[in-house]
Amino acid sequence: MSVIEKAKELGIEISKTEQYQELERVSENMQADPEANQMIKEVQELQQQIQFAQQSGVQPSEEQIQQFNDLKGKMDTNLTIQAYAKAQNDFSQFMQEVNSAISEGINPDANKE
Secondary structure, three states: OOOHEEEEEEEEHHOOOOHHHHHHHHHHHHHHOOOHHOOOOOHHHHHHHHHHHHHOOOOOOOOHHHHOOOOOOHHHOOOOHHHHHHHHHHHHHHHHHHHHHHHHHHOOOOOOO
16 A cells, blocks of 8 residues: 555544544534624734734734734634634644654654653
């Protein structure tokens, strides 16, 4: 079996994991929640404006910073967004474990001291 075939097999197995299934479920919930999507869109736009200002050597306005902080606070209390963030974090941690296992397979002596 080729490495590519093994990688596809690994991908299939990953898609069956609890972490991936939960991420898929909450992703669907996010897509169905217009309020959560609007908050994320607005926060991203404000974040881009603030970053652009900072990169241009201009201090962002107090209004922009306050608006950003207010929206972030609302996002932090939105249950759909909280569930999505948790699922993303859990899946990311899982994938780090998978990548570590792959690295160990490539270089099994790297962790031996």
